[in-house]
Amino acid sequence: MSVARLLVVGTWLQLKMRARSAFDGVLALVYPLFFATTVFLMFRQGGESGALVGAAVGASVMGVWSAVSTTASTSLQSERRQGTLELLVASPTHFPLIVVPITLSMAIIGLWSLVTTLLWGRLVFGIDVRIDDPAGFVAAALVTVLAIALVGYLLAVSAVRYRGAWAFGTALELPVWLICGFLVPLGQLPSWVRPISWLLPPTWGVSAVKHAAEGSSPWLDITVCVAVAACYAVLATAVCTRLLRSARAAATLSLT
Amino acid sequence: MTVIEVTDLQRRYRSRSGVFKRTTRVVEAVRGIDFAVERGELFGLLGPNGAGKTTTIKMLITLLLPSGGAARVLGYDVVEDAREVRRRVGYVFGGDRGLYERLCALDNLRYFAELYAVAPREQAARIGELLELVGLKGHEHERVEGYSRGMRQRLHIARGLLHRPEVLFLDEPSIGIDPVGARELRATVAALVEGGTTVLLTTHYMFEADELCDRIAVIADGRIVAEGTPDELKAGSSAGQVVEVEVYGSAEFALDGLRALRGVTSVIVEVRDQAQVVVVRSGGVGDLTQHVLDALEGVNRGKVTARQPTLEDAYVELVAGA
Ligand SMILES: Nc1ncnc2c1ncn2[C@@H]1O[C@H](COP(=O)(O)OP(=O)(O)O)[C@@H](O)[C@H]1O
Ligand SMILES: [Mg+2]
Numbered sequence: 001m002s003v004a005r006l007l008v009v010g011t012w013l014q015l016k017m018r019a020r021s022a023f024d025g026v027l028a029l030v031y032p033l034f035f036a037t038t039v040f041l042m043f044r045q046g047g048e049s050g051a052l053v054g055a056a057v058g059a060s061v062m063g064v065w066s067a068v069s070t071t072a073s074t075s076l077q078s079e080r081r082q083g084t085l086e087l088l089v090a091s092p093t094h095f096p097l098i099v100v101p102i103t104l105s106m107a108i109i110g111l112w113s114l115v116t117t118l119l120w121g122r123l124v125f126g127i128d129v130r131i132d133d134p135a136g137f138v139a140a141a142l143v144t145v146l147a148i149a150l151v152g153y154l155l156a157v158s159a160v161r162y163r164g165a166w167a168f169g170t171a172l173e174l175p176v177w178l179i180c181g182f183l184v185p186l187g188q189l190p191s192w193v194r195p196i197s198w199l200l201p202p203t204w205g206v207s208a209v210k211h212a213a214e215g216s217s218p219w220l221d222i223t224v225c226v227a228v229a230a231c232y233a234v235l236a237t238a239v240c241t242r243l244l245r246s247a248r249a250a251a252t253l254s255l256t
Numbered sequence: 257m258t259v260i261e262v263t264d265l266q267r268r269y270r271s272r273s274g275v276f277k278r279t280t281r282v283v284e285a286v287r288g289i290d291f292a293v294e295r296g297e298l299f300g301l302l303g304p305n306g307a308g309k310t311t312t313i314k315m316l317i318t319l320l321l322p323s324g325g326a327a328r329v330l331g332y333d334v335v336e337d338a339r340e341v342r343r344r345v346g347y348v349f350g351g352d353r354g355l356y357e358r359l360c361a362l363d364n365l366r367y368f369a370e371l372y373a374v375a376p377r378e379q380a381a382r383i384g385e386l387l388e389l390v391g392l393k394g395h396e397h398e399r400v401e402g403y404s405r406g407m408r409q410r411l412h413i414a415r416g417l418l419h420r421p422e423v424l425f426l427d428e429p430s431i432g433i434d435p436v437g438a439r440e441l442r443a444t445v446a447a448l449v450e451g452g453t454t455v456l457l458t459t460h461y462m463f464e465a466d467e468l469c470d471r472i473a474v475i476a477d478g479r480i481v482a483e484g485t486p487d488e489l490k491a492g493s494s495a496g497q498v499v500e501v502e503v504y505g506s507a508e509f510a511l512d513g514l515r516a517l518r519g520v521t522s523v524i525v526e527v528r529d530q531a532q533v534v535v536v537r538s539g540g541v542g543d544l545t546q547h548v549l550d551a552l553e554g555v556n557r558g559k560v561t562a563r564q565p566t567l568e569d570a571y572v573e574l575v576a577g578a
Pocket of ligand 2: 309310311427428
């Protein structure tokens, strides 16, 4: 009960803070539309309508990933910079319960970005993502957003220990676009890249959403996506205690 | 009952620098200190910048692991029972960081009320009471980014008290706030102690420690160099005399001569208003003034004052000797 309350209050305040910053809030809301526009214009040149639907889905997930990967690791860095990270650690609440609301707020922003990208494609570019299996599509979209948020959770947790981890999260933003098959089909990548793709939940999420949009069954991909994402969550929670202890030993909770 | 018990506590930092040729520098911030604070006491840790005060506090509130020695707060080990310690202590530091700028005071307090598991039904009343206590009533809906330093400091205090901690750690709470604010702060702290809270306060202001603290430990370069009540510390310094001479232009060349005088324990140059003041402290008796003036032969000088040592002199001497 009090845990649920903590999560709700935490997520709400996180969203409030983001909404009040031009950089995190307003830009985060319009940014995905720039990706989407670029992608749509490029694919429209190609001419195939099937490819365009795939691009719409890919671009929408791209927006989710960008929002999450960059904020996940920078949010704890900014807590460190403003001196609140130490106050959070000094409180008796288990640290994962403090990080999860940050992640949830990112997932909510991600969901927004997914929906607006699809609407943008529909309204401005006339890309009609036909949804034969609405339940499957919604499930695939939600699971993808949540899975990406859980990857963000792992990134955020590592930022507690390593002052440089924020750069790592930002550096991951673009390679993942490529590796997870957001735009380029996985089959076109060198074969040694594929095992890496399989370890990343967005790969399965994007595949699930694409399947649902094309009318084939997304459920296998959804299941794998959930399983892989759950591993990230378990891993992050397991290393959290260790990383916190190590941060207390190495004095990295504060800037100086 | 002993509330804080520190035994041979140590902490060193390793910092790396250099990109190609990596060098590791080790800083011994706290070099084995011992002290104990009893329930209801206001204990002061007094020392100059870099003495190790913040490092000590951060070990006691479980933000830093000690490199050696041990500490217990309310009977709980700060390493083994960190959560038990966290539940029962409050932490407030000076300066204007440590707040969510984009949130209002109320939201800042609500968040920490959740983190400290203040019962939902009590939260509103407790927050209202604290806003009243620190004088922020009426400003609680304003965003912190518009707050003055003094208001931020008061909000910090409210935050630190949300869960009614048995022990409060205050790290240089009056830093950067105006004299009126600092006086109000001292009154608030005194009231808390009156109410039974045990307080450990760090400061580099002598008079603050003197006015507030029941007991003071003077810390310099990671070691405790003296401990006692303010009166005991003053008594330790009541012998001897101090001569202050205003000088204009360079007096550097004369300082070694002053240091060589018999009985002189410290010679420092302070800048006050327009002039530099050479402060000579001596443990001995006899006519210090005449000897000082002789040694300052050839220096362009102004007012000369001889006086009794104060607590401040005792402090300067302790720290200089470390
Ligand atoms: N994170 C850190 N890394 C390296 N050295 C540090 C760190 N924090 C503090 N120090 C050093 O440890 C010493 C004690 O610092 P501190 O405890 O902050 O002193 P005080 O609070 O009394 O001013 C200083 O020499 C300071 O430079
Ligand atoms: Mg300090």
